[in-house]
Every structure is written in C-alpha cells, then in structure tokens.
Amino acid sequence: MLIGVLALQGDFREHIWALQRLGVEAFAVKSLSELEKVDGLIIPGGESTSIGRIAQVTGIGERIVQLAKEGLPIYGTCAGMILLAKKIVDHPNQYTFGLMDINVQRNAYGRQIESFEVYLDVAKFGRVKAVFIRAPKIVELGKDVEVLASYDNTPVLVQQANLLASSFHPELTDDLRIHEYFVKMVADRHESVR
Numbered sequence: 001m002l003i004g005v006l007a008l009q010g011d012f013r014e015h016i017w018a019l020q021r022l023g024v025e026a027f028a029v030k031s032l033s034e035l036e037k038v039d040g041l042i043i044p045g046g047e048s049t050s051i052g053r054i055a056q057v058t059g060i061g062e063r064i065v066q067l068a069k070e071g072l073p074i075y076g077t078c079a080g081m082i083l084l085a086k087k088i089v090d091h092p093n094q095y096t097f098g099l100m101d102i103n104v105q106r107n108a109y110g111r112q113i114e115s116f117e118v119y120l121d122v123a124k125f126g127r128v129k130a131v132f133i134r135a136p137k138i139v140e141l142g143k144d145v146e147v148l149a150s151y152d153n154t155p156v157l158v159q160q161a162n163l164l165a166s167s168f169h170p171e172l173t174d175d176l177r178i179h180e181y182f183v184k185m186v187a188d189r190h191e192s193v194r
C-alpha cells in the first residue's frame with residue numbers, strides 16, 4: 001500500500017514524515033505518472049492558489065478528480081481542504097477540484113500572526129491538538145458531509161465518503177491519530193479493490 005502526498009507546493013514533507021512514523025510507505029507526488037501509483041492521496045497545506053494553478057496546467061487536477069470519483073481516498077489539510085471544496089465563497093473564480101460538498105472562506109481565522117492551537121474533542125479519537133494557520137472556514141456543507149470535529153460551532157474536520165478534510169494541520173503535531181484514521185480508509189479500499 002502506497003500513499004502519495006501531492007508535492008506541487010506546501011508542507012508535503014511533514015505529511016510524508018507523519019505517514020512514515022506510522023510505518024506506511026509514503027512519497028511525494030509531483031507528476032501525473034507518480035499519481036497513478038497511489039492507493040491514497042494527501043493534499044497538504046500551503047497556498048491553494050499555487051497548488052491549484054500547477055494542478056490545473058499539468059492535468060494533475062483533472063486526474064485527481066477522476067480518481068476521486070472512482071473512490072480513491074483523499075485527505076486535504078488547510079489549503080488541501082480549499083482545493084477539495086465545491087466553492088470558495090470569497091474567491092469564486094479560483095480553481096478547485098470541486099469534489100466535496102462544502103463551501104469555504106479562505107484565511108477566515110485571521111492572518112499568519114494570528115495562528116493558534118486548540119484542543120478539540122473528536123468523537124472518534126478523543127482530545128486532539130489542532131494547529132490553525134491562515135485556515136479556511138467551512139461556511140456551508142451538504143447533507144452527505146459528516147462532521148467529525150467542530151471548533152467554535154464550525155465544522156473543522158469533515159468526511160464525505162472517500163474524502164476527508166481538515167481546516168487545521170495534524171502533520172504539525174506529534175499526534176498521528178487523524179493520519180492513522182486516513183491510513184485505515186486507504187487500507188480498507190485497498191483490500192476491497194484487490
């Protein structure tokens with residue numbers, strides 16, 4: 001089982017390290033041919049405009065959309081969540097993969113200097129430390145989207161079938177439980193398609 005981390009821009013190395021600490025084979029995906037090898041994909045934090053633009057011009061974005069529709073498990077953190085969203089309400093013309101039935105607002109928790117850490121109570125995992133850095137806020141979500149964790153009455157960790165997204169960055173903490181949860185989603189799919 002091989003998990004790819006989209007490495008067009010952003011903090012992809014931290015995700016690779018988190019997966020490796022879990023004993024999972026992980027690698028940086030920079031091309032269409034590398035994308036074909038993955039059983040699961042993480043879209044990291046960074047700048048959603050840069051990641052989106054590169055994904056769009058290289059055709060990687062279009063292929064991600066096809067693979068997601070075939071059931072490939074994908075986890076987007078922060079900028080990755082923005083890219084999974086159907087619409088960015090404050091940048092309606094910005095390119096996204098449009099895969100999840102969520103509308104988001106970019107940088108809605110403030111600027112870089114206003115970054116913060118909080119503990120969230122997550123039904124599936126217990127108490128989880130969450131790091132927010134210029135994070136997107138989910139302002140609307142569809143009925144097929146399950147809320148796994150909220151902060152300040154706003155969903156911040158959500159799942160829609162094979163797609164998982166968080167406003168915050170678990171790869172910047174020592175807590176690997178959300179990555180572990182995603183790895184299980186990938187492992188379950190891997191078993192079922194073998």
Ligand code: GLN
Nearest residue numbers: 045046047048078079134
């Ligand atoms: N503010 C970034 C964006 O809008 C996301 C920040 C992050 O990924 N930490 O793309």
